[in-house]
Amino acid sequence: MTTIEEIATQVGVSAAAAARVLSYDPSLSVGDELRRRIFEAAAAPPRRMGATASESGRGARARRIGLLGIGSAPGAAADWHREVRSGVERACARRGIECVPLSDPVSALAISPWSPDRLDGLISIGSLKPDELARLPALGKPTVFVGSSPDDTRYDSVVVDYSEAMERLIDHWTGLGFRRFVYIGSCGPENETGRADRLAALRTGLDRRGLGPLQARCASASEPEAEGRRLMAQALRESRAPTAFVLESGRLAAGAADAAREAGRQVSGDAALVVLDGGGLEASLSEPPFATVRTPAALLGESAVTQLADRLRTQRLFAQKTVLNAALFA
Structure with a gap:
């Protein structure tokens, strides 16, 4: 097993400096060439006493990344998580990268950093819980977050x-004479992927036009069609x-549309329905079709792989943030 001390000796730095570089310590200033040598020494298989360079380079393996946030999405966010994951997996397949689903960061800690099954980096779909986020630095792995940016x-x-899409949403319906906007969805702590950003952009746009505050109807996670019907009838x-x-979600919208028809209201007439994050099958099959605000979920996953591959290749010190725009389809 290669140790920090052996890496430091091979490169010619202190063990403390090598450890700080490998843990991506942002407070440490080090040149790109030295950083590259440290990571190459850490990634290389342990060399036997007297082994030649050609011998030690045999058996090179493909990159392996751990994928966090699998199966953790509640309610309406599940479809979004699946689309992001499909984008990650397609991009990994094109690059010859092995993608390993993980339940949480503890799973990654159980994989020895020196074993053939070691992970080179992590991609987290959505947010992590505070205790999970606190474990990440101990892994010492470059990590890309999709849909959130904790640090x-x-x-x-x-x-x-979401700001431009929400501006277009408001302009579109105010142009048709709508002055009342109601949100139906999850409430409580706004920690689901993107929900806080969506609602903040919608509230900001309404307040700026003197149409706020945004009215909200809180839906429980169970039986979304029934919840959509109940909350729509109430509104x-x-x-x-x-x-x-x-x-x-599209399932909330399906129930809401039923309630509107039962009340004698015209869907897409005096009761316009806009579904966030595409709305899934319900939005595409509705008659008339629901308007949707869509995010490029698969592209988010592909972009995460591109970013992680770049950081592994260049060993860059500074983090990058890629911002993609949501779009309104009405």
Whole structure:
């Protein structure tokens, strides 16, 4: 097993300096060439006493990355997670990178950094819990977050900007005479991927036009169609004014559309339905089709792989953030 001391001796630095470089310590200033040599020494298989360079280079393996956030998405975010994961896996396949699903960072800690099964980096789809995030530095692996950016100084990230899409959403429906906007979806702590950003952009746009505050109806995670029907019926009883309903998922929207028809309201007429993050099959099969705000989920996954591959190749010190725009389809 290669140790920190052996890496330091091979490169000609102190063990402490080698450890700080390998853990991506942003406070340490070191040249690109020295950084590259340290990482190459760490990645190389342990050399036998007297082994030649050609012998020690045999058996080179493909890159392996751990994928966090698998199966952890609640409710409406599950489809988004699946699309991001498919983008990650396609990009990995094109690059010859092995993608290893992990339940949490503890799973990565269980893999020896010197074994043939070691991980070269991590991609996290969505947010991690605070205790999980606290474990990441101990791994010493470059990490890319998709849909969140917990530390811009340490971790790469690929995120979505919803501001332009929400501006277009508001302009589109105010242009058709709508002055009332109601959100139906998850409430409570806004820690699901992208939800806080979406709602903040929508609230900001409405407030700037004097149309705020945004009215919100909180849906439980269970039985989304029934929740959409119940909350829509409640909102329609409160006002007959033309209302644009912004819904978190296609299943909520399907129930809401049923409630609107039962109340004698015209869907896409005086009760407009806008579904966030594409809306899935329900949005595409509805009649008339729901308007949607979509994010390039698969492209987010592909971009994360590109960023991680770049950081592994260049050993760059500074983190990068890639921002992709959501789009309104109405």
